Amino acid sequence: xxxxxxxxxxxxxxxxxxxxxxxxxxxxxxxxxxxxxxxxxxxxxxxxxxxxxxxxxxxxxxxxxxxxxxxxxxxxxxxxxxxxxxxxxxxxxxxxxxxxxxxxxxxxxxxxxxxxxxxxxxxxxxxxxxxxxxxxxxxxxxxxxxxxxxxxxxxxxxxxxxxxxxxxxxxxxxxxxxxxxxxxxxxxxxxxxxxxxxxxxxxxxxxxxxxxxxxxxxxxxxxxxxxxxxxxxxxxxxxxxxxxxxxxxxxxxxxxx
Amino acid sequence: xxxxxxxxxxxxxxxxxxxxxxxxxxxxxxxxxxxxxxxxxxxxxxxxxxxxxxxxxxxxxxxxxxxxxxxxxxxxxxxxxxxxxxxxxxxxxxxxxxxxxxxxxxxxxxxxxxxxxxxxxxxxxxxxxxxxxxxxxxxxxxxxxxxxxxxxxxxxxxxxxxxxxxxxxxxxxxxxxxxxxxxxxxxxxxxxxxxxxxxxxxxxxxxxxxxxxxxxxxxxxxxxxxxxxxxxxxxxxxxxxxxxxxxxxxxxxxxxx
DNA sequence: TCAGTGATTGAACAGTGTTCACCATAAGGG
DNA sequence: CCCTTATGGTGAACACTGTTCAATCACTGA
Numbered sequence: 373x374x375x376x377x378x379x380x381x382x383x384x385x386x387x388x389x390x391x392x393x394x395x396x397x398x399x400x401x402x403x404x405x406x407x408x409x410x411x412x413x414x415x416x417x418x419x420x421x422x423x424x425x426x427x428x429x430x431x432x433x434x435x436x437x438x439x440x441x442x443x444x445x446x447x448x449x450x451x452x453x454x455x456x457x458x459x460x461x462x463x464x465x466x467x468x469x470x471x472x473x474x475x476x477x478x479x480x481x482x483x484x485x486x487x488x489x490x491x492x493x494x495x496x497x498x499x500x501x502x503x504x505x506x507x508x509x510x511x512x513x514x515x516x517x518x519x520x521x522x523x524x525x526x527x528x529x530x531x532x533x534x535x536x537x538x539x540x541x542x543x544x545x546x547x548x549x550x551x552x553x554x555x556x557x558x559x560x561x562x563x564x565x566x567x568x569x570x571x572x573x574x575x576x577x578x579x580x581x582x583x584x585x586x587x588x589x590x591x592x593x594x595x596x597x598x599x600x601x602x603x604x605x606x607x608x609x610x611x612x613x614x615x616x617x618x619x620x621x622x623x624x625x626x627x628x629x
Numbered sequence: 630x631x632x633x634x635x636x637x638x639x640x641x642x643x644x645x646x647x648x649x650x651x652x653x654x655x656x657x658x659x660x661x662x663x664x665x666x667x668x669x670x671x672x673x674x675x676x677x678x679x680x681x682x683x684x685x686x687x688x689x690x691x692x693x694x695x696x697x698x699x700x701x702x703x704x705x706x707x708x709x710x711x712x713x714x715x716x717x718x719x720x721x722x723x724x725x726x727x728x729x730x731x732x733x734x735x736x737x738x739x740x741x742x743x744x745x746x747x748x749x750x751x752x753x754x755x756x757x758x759x760x761x762x763x764x765x766x767x768x769x770x771x772x773x774x775x776x777x778x779x780x781x782x783x784x785x786x787x788x789x790x791x792x793x794x795x796x797x798x799x800x801x802x803x804x805x806x807x808x809x810x811x812x813x814x815x816x817x818x819x820x821x822x823x824x825x826x827x828x829x830x831x832x833x834x835x836x837x838x839x840x841x842x843x844x845x846x847x848x849x850x851x852x853x854x855x856x857x858x859x860x861x862x863x864x865x866x867x868x869x870x871x872x873x874x875x876x877x878x879x880x881x882x883x884x885x886x
Numbered sequence: 887t888c889a890g891t892g893a894t895t896g897a898a899c900a901g902t903g904t905t906c907a908c909c910a911t912a913a914g915g916g
Numbered sequence: 917c918c919c920t921t922a923t924g925g926t927g928a929a930c931a932c933t934g935t936t937c938a939a940t941c942a943c944t945g946a
Contacts, residue, residue, distance in 0.1 A: 406924080428902065441905075442925050450903065501758060501801075504808045511847065518849040528856045533868045536805070537798065544758075544797030551761045590768065592775040599785045611790045619876025662893075686934065696895050698936075703893095707934065887946100894941070902933060909926075916919085 406438060408446045412456050416493060419457070423554075424495035429453075454499050459509045461489050461496065467516040475524035476617050482517070483542055483613050490546040497547040505539060521620070530623045537616060545609055575601040663695060665703045669713050673750060676714070680811075681752035686710075711756050716766045718746050718753065724773040732781035733874050739774070740799055740870050747803040754804040762796060778877070787880045794873060802866055832858040 414435040419427050429450055433440040447453045465485040468478045490497045505514065514535060521531035556574045582590075582597035603611075671692040676684050686707055690697040704710045722742040725735045747753050762771065771792060778788035813831045839847075839854035860868075 429904085430902080439926050440903085441927080444904070445924055501804065504805060504812070511842070511850065515847045515850050518853060522849055522852075528853055529860065529868060530872065532853050532856050532860070533865055533872065536802075536865075537869045537872060540798055540801030540805070541794065544801050545793075547758065548761060548793070548797070555761070585768070590772045592779055593768065593772050595779075596775060596785055596789055599789050603786065603789070608790055608793075611786060612794045615787065615790065615794060615873065615876040615880075617876070618879040619872040619874070622875040622879065623872075685932085687932090697934090698896080699894050701935075889944105889946085891944075892942095895939080897937090897939105899936080900934095903931095905930080906928090907926105908928100910923105911925095912921105912923085914919105914921085916917105 406436065406442060406446055408456070410436065411443055411446050411453065412460060415453055415457055419496075420494050424498050455503060455507070457493075457496075458499055458503045459507060461493075461500070462510055462513055464492075465489055467512055468520060470516075470519040470523040472523050472525070475520050476621070478520055479517075479538070479617060480610075480613060482520075483538060484609075486539075486542050487546055487609060490543065491549070495550060497543055497550055500543050501547060525624050526620060527623055530620065534616075534620055541612060541616060545612065549605060663693065663699060663703055665713070667693065668700055668703050668710065669717060672710055672714055676753075677751050681755050712760060712764070714750075714753075715756055715760045716764060718750075718757070719767055719770055721749075722746055724769055725777060726773075727776040727780040729780050729782070732777050733878070735777050736774075736795070736874060737867075737870060739777075740795060741866075743796075743799050744803055744866060747800065748806070752807060754800055754807055757800050758804060782881050783877060784880055787877065791873075791877055798869060798873060802869065806862055 411432065414432050415427065418431045418435050422431065429440050429443055432453075433443055436443075443453075447456070465482075465488070468482055471478060490500060517535045517538070518531055521534050522528070526534065552574075556571070559574070579597050579601045582593055582600070585594055587594060668689065671689050672684065675688045675692050679688065686697050686700055689710075690700055693699075700710075704713070722739075722745070725739055728735060747757060774792045774795070775788055778791050779785070783791065809831070813828070816831070836854050836858045839850055839857070842851055844851060
């Protein structure tokens, strides 16, 4: 079930005398033909299994049980494939309708949903980072965020920058998250990828590292060792988000809370 | 002058009878020996000339006029080389000493210097993004930023997040800047890389694009077309930075301005 | 003078994205 | 019923990539 090439007779030799090809000719039409969607789906499964560095056209092809060159009939290049994966991300979470009284909650929910999407597939933040979010499919999202910011009362110059600031923050945060995760996984058992990296162990090691720094050179890093470790990833994300929201709120005509 | 392999006799056939190698043996000791620094230097020049996608070990080797495998005596891998380039960035700008009364100016200056560094070499933001800023060489910078935030009076939880937020913002901003630049360069004459991408032309095209959007679906994007274009990159960077600084200031015990 | 040592070489290996001449299958027309 | 045509899959090839390794080079200390 895990082997996508199970139904294609690759191992037995060609046997050139037998004129009719028994398995291939009758089974092949049974499997549904390739399509852009199926290629993108396969790309996602190999991405989740092997990460972005292991995502090659050959891997996608063997995942589908086809030849590599068959992919290029549905996808013009690997960059094109990555872009398709990128835009598909945005199909899965909702666009808020502006509600001036709740703009902060709306932005918060939107940001959390975005982060959730980026974390739903391995290395997705890296793919996201490589693409500028201005394709036609994403314009509704940009528009919606702009709507929330402007109807909340933010000046145009601030609203224009707020979207970029938010997207930059979210993508950067998840990217860094993923890098720590990879580093932790590489640190503990490398072979056993099933044993998820133990955050507690990693945190303890970092705390020890900070505590081992020379006190006269790094007094603040030493003092912060506790804080940097106790906070979970979700809490850190929320505080960074809150800093941005508070900064935006200072531009509102009415005095912020 | 542009051909780095001009002094190495690659074209003439081996001529196996002539025992003494006239040119190579006498000239080779004249050129200074390879070193880690020289490899990194060469990597920077080919990075500036061909971008990160064109930065291969072979290119670096031909830039130095040596064999590819010679590089691996001074650099353990390409990732190692990229990390050396990354850490070298931080040698070139200064670390501020905390001055509680001027913390906002200090952070602003620091951020601008950082952006300047990231823009000093092509695609540097992409390299920077791929590395988590916690190597031993960068700890002084982290410490200095923490010092500024803490002596300014920020709570520890906020100070810990502020550095990450700032670095994420700066790197993300420069990354996006570079992508727009590349896209503009690719859009206008692809062959003439000397003709720097005309920002004015690009801006006009984007404005036209926004204006061409259906008014009922994208009212805010249409309304913002002017703002998004008139602001220069430096202005946009400063406003994003200001949003973050204002957000941080709301956590100060004394009321912000 | 000679051994030793470390930097440098060229060739090789496994893998990448991409292209292209071929061919097999399915549909449609005579 | 046969023949033609087109679509899309095939496998081999090309020009790359990062990395390794035995052999060789230049140069040192004895």
